Amino acid sequence: MQKGGVGKTTTTVNLAAALAEMGRRVLAVDLDPQGNLTQHAGLDPDTITPTLYDALKAEVDGGTGDVRAAIVATREGFDLLPSQPELSLVEVALINTLSRERILAGLLDSVAANYDFILIDCNPSLGLLVINALTAADSVLIPIQTEYLAARGALMILSTIETIRRKRLNPRLTIEGILLTMADTRASLTRDIQQAVEQQYGGGIRIFSTVIRRSVRFAESAAAGRSLIAYDPRSAGANAYRAVAKEFLIPNS
Numbered sequence: 001m002q003k004g005g006v007g008k009t010t011t012t013v014n015l016a017a018a019l020a021e022m023g024r025r026v027l028a029v030d031l032d033p034q035g036n037l038t039q040h041a042g043l044d045p046d047t048i049t050p051t052l053y054d055a056l057k058a059e060v061d062g063g064t065g066d067v068r069a070a071i072v073a074t075r076e077g078f079d080l081l082p083s084q085p086e087l088s089l090v091e092v093a094l095i096n097t098l099s100r101e102r103i104l105a106g107l108l109d110s111v112a113a114n115y116d117f118i119l120i121d122c123n124p125s126l127g128l129l130v131i132n133a134l135t136a137a138d139s140v141l142i143p144i145q146t147e148y149l150a151a152r153g154a155l156m157i158l159s160t161i162e163t164i165r166r167k168r169l170n171p172r173l174t175i176e177g178i179l180l181t182m183a184d185t186r187a188s189l190t191r192d193i194q195q196a197v198e199q200q201y202g203g204g205i206r207i208f209s210t211v212i213r214r215s216v217r218f219a220e221s222a223a224a225g226r227s228l229i230a231y232d233p234r235s236a237g238a239n240a241y242r243a244v245a246k247e248f249l250i251p252n253s
């Protein structure tokens with residue numbers, strides 16, 4: 001949750017593609033009205049229909065939403081639950097909805113058995129959509145732009161997670177780990193930062209040992225509507241996300 005993007009969408013699409021490549025059944029959920037994940041997976045959020053919006057809108061209107069009609073298979077090997085810009089209207093309407101924090105959890109329940117992993121890409125502001133994601137999730141993966149790590153509030157999400165647990169919205173929510181993204185190539189800097197996180201936030205939080213370095217290939221692949229895994233399978237960035245997927249599957253690997 002920092003201005004300018006920390007790599008949430010890039011991480012969602014490439015982790016989803018890497019896990020799919022490893023034979024896992026993955027659903028990627030675009031919970032951001034900007035629709036960047038939808039675009040990154042090769043679809044147009046301005047024209048695609050139905051989307052997650054339709055299912056949430058049905059719930060907000062007092063009916064029963066169903067995400068199954070909106071899920072599409074992408075050429076990336078994972079399924080996508082796309083977004084559209086009107087999702088921002090739903091976020092406002094959710095305020096007056098019964099069990100407003102649990103709507104997404106309820107919608108995803110009906111498809112959860114079809115997947116090994118469901119990855120939810122969040123928008124950068126802490127509103128009811130993000131609260132819904134945190135209520136639906138088993139764990140949170142936190143990408144951090146490496147050079148901003150020292151900034152105050154860079155990890156404000158940690159206190160939000162604590163609140164979600166305390167208010168019993170999702171007492172079992174865990175922190176998957178912190179992923180350092182957009183890093184400088186100097187390895188020593190990265191090590192310093194890893195130490196700083198451990199000092200500031202304690203040893204209880206995993207920091208992925210794979211660090212995602214800065215590369216223009218990421219923006220190129222996004223513009224092409226592909227994951228970097230598909231766009232340039234042998235690139236350093238693609239291999240880095242494959243390594244993240246391995247760490248994700250087998251902690252301490």
Ligand SMILES: Nc1ncnc2c1ncn2[C@@H]1O[C@H](COP(=O)(O)OP(=O)(O)OP(=O)(O)O)[C@@H](O)[C@H]1O
Pocket residue numbers: 002004005006007008009010011032036122123124181182183212213214215216218219220222
């Ligand atoms: N490792 C990287 N190196 C260079 N550029 C990157 C890297 N990762 C992502 N980018 C680029 O940085 C921009 C922001 O990344 P991304 O969209 O993944 O961030 P985000 O956290 O989802 O942003 P938002 O908060 O707006 O949703 C994009 O143009 C993306 O292509």
Ligand SMILES: [Mg+2]
Pocket residue numbers: 008009010032036037121122123
């Ligand atoms: Mg994004």
